[in-house]
Amino acid sequence: MNRWIEAARPRTLPLAISSILLGNFLAYAAGKFSFLTASLAILTTLLLQILSNFANDLGDSKNGVDNKNRKVALRAVQTGKISASEMKSAVILAASLSFISGISLLYFALQYAKPQTIITFVGLGLLTIIAAIAYTVGKRPYGYMGLGDISVFLFFGWVGTFGTYYLQTEVLNYYILIPASGCGFLSVAVLNLNNLRDIENDRKTGKLSIPVRIGKLYGFYYQKTIMLLGICTFIIYLMYQGKPIQLSQNIIIMAGWYPLVQIIKQLNSKMTPAQIDPYLKKTALSTLFMIVIFGVSQIFLS
Numbered sequence: 001m002n003r004w005i006e007a008a009r010p011r012t013l014p015l016a017i018s019s020i021l022l023g024n025f026l027a028y029a030a031g032k033f034s035f036l037t038a039s040l041a042i043l044t045t046l047l048l049q050i051l052s053n054f055a056n057d058l059g060d061s062k063n064g065v066d067n068k069n070r071k072v073a074l075r076a077v078q079t080g081k082i083s084a085s086e087m088k089s090a091v092i093l094a095a096s097l098s099f100i101s102g103i104s105l106l107y108f109a110l111q112y113a114k115p116q117t118i119i120t121f122v123g124l125g126l127l128t129i130i131a132a133i134a135y136t137v138g139k140r141p142y143g144y145m146g147l148g149d150i151s152v153f154l155f156f157g158w159v160g161t162f163g164t165y166y167l168q169t170e171v172l173n174y175y176i177l178i179p180a181s182g183c184g185f186l187s188v189a190v191l192n193l194n195n196l197r198d199i200e201n202d203r204k205t206g207k208l209s210i211p212v213r214i215g216k217l218y219g220f221y222y223q224k225t226i227m228l229l230g231i232c233t234f235i236i237y238l239m240y241q242g243k244p245i246q247l248s249q250n251i252i253i254m255a256g257w258y259p260l261v262q263i264i265k266q267l268n269s270k271m272t273p274a275q276i277d278p279y280l281k282k283t284a285l286s287t288l289f290m291i292v293i294f295g296v297s298q299i300f301l302s
Contacts, residue, residue, distance in 0.1 A: 007076040007087070009053045015190055015284035016049035017042050018291045019156050019183045023164025025295025026176055032169040040105035041164050044125075047101055051094035052132035056143075058087040059136025063144070063205070091137075095129050102128075109167040124163065128155055144207045148195075149188045157184020175240060179294070182233035185226045186260070186287040190280055192223050197276040220269040227264050230287075231257050234294055256293030259286035 024038045061077035061084065076082040082090075102125040110118050131151055135143040142151065161180035166172065195202065195209035196219050203212045211219030238253070263283055 003076055003081040004090070007054060007057055007082055007090075008050045011281045011284060012053060012190075013046055013049055014288040015156070015187060016045050018187070018288050019160025019180065020045050020164050021288070022179060022183050022291050022295060023161040023176070024168060025291070025298055026161070026179070027165050027168030029295075029298040030165075030169055030171070030173075032171075034109070034168060037105065037109045037167055038164075040101060040108065041167065044098060044101040044105050045160065047094060047098040048128055048132055051091065051098050051129065052135065054087055054091045054094055055133045056136045057082075058084060058091060059138070059141055061087075063136065063141070063207075091133065095133065098129055098132075099125070105167070110170075113170065121163070121167075124159060128159065131155060143209075146208050146210050146213055148191055149210055152187050152191050153181075153184035156187035157181055175237070178233055178237040178240065182230045182237075183287070183291065185230035185233065186283070186290075189223060189227045189230065190283050190287070192219065192226065193276060193280050193283060196220065196223065197273045197280070200273075217269045220267060223267060224264050227260060227283075231260060231290075234290075252293055252297050256290040256297075260290060 020038075020041050024033065024041070027033055057075045057077050061075065077084055077087050103122075106118060106121050106125070110121065135141060135148060135151065142148065157180050158177060161183055162176050165176050192210060195211045196216065198207075199209070199211045199216055199219065202209050210222060214222065234253075234257075260283070263279060263286060267279065
């Protein structure tokens with residue numbers, strides 16, 4: 001069982017639910033909230049993230065990215081803890097469970113919605129499952145072409161936050177895309193750290209991530225830029241609301257940003273893969289922390 005828990009990569013799960021929590025917080029602040037919808041949205045997202053992790057493990061191993069040169073964050077198929085055939089079965093199971101959970105979510109959240117709305121969300125769900133698998137699996141994985149950043153921004157930002165908000169409220173509030181973008185940028189920041197850590201091995205194996213394309217130095221500049229953009233979008237959303245920000249709310253929100261700001265200050269291009277690796281977990285947890293602080297402030301202090 002431990003090998004499967006390890007392959008599921010528990011440290012990636014807090015980041016996976018950040019956009020879902022953000023959408024739920026904003027919906028609650030708008031006066032619309034269903035605990036069942038929130039629970040099913042979180043469950044579906046966790047299953048999709050596990051699916052993505054399993055598929056990534058399988059795809060990177062089959063494509064030679066996870067090889068003997070990888071010394072940090074070793075993978076299950078790479079080390080032989082899980083065979084390729086076992087992982088393939090796990091991918092199919094995770095995809096099936098994600099689909100069942102997603103359909104259950106839509107059944108309860110969109111009972112009275114128009115058919116075209118239901119069809120749209122079913123399509124988005126299927127697209128999400130396909131994107132989770134196709135990132136590293138197949139003849140032309142889009143993650144190997146440097147397109148993972150766009151996918152993460154869309155699914156961990158816009159789709160997760162805006163989609164959850166709509167399922168709770170059935171309101172198309174496009175201003176929600178502002179904080180959703182912030183969540184997307186910070187999710188991309190975690191992916192970019194992963195790519196910075198693996199830059200040398202990725203370059204040798206032909207995985208053209210953003211850091212491989214622009215180099216390690218500019219990869220760190222890119223890292224700090226997207227993290228700052230992530231923070232700034234939440235500031236822009238607060239300004240859009242047009243409400244006087246109370247001192248207490250200001251202090252609380254700043255406390256939420258503080259860990260991310262510290263990470264931005266600490267990251268530098270001289271870091272080794274082993275030194276970069278812990279920052280994936282730190283950035284993911286700091287993002288979740290900021291989302292919770294921001295969400296709570298929206299509910300209780302607006």
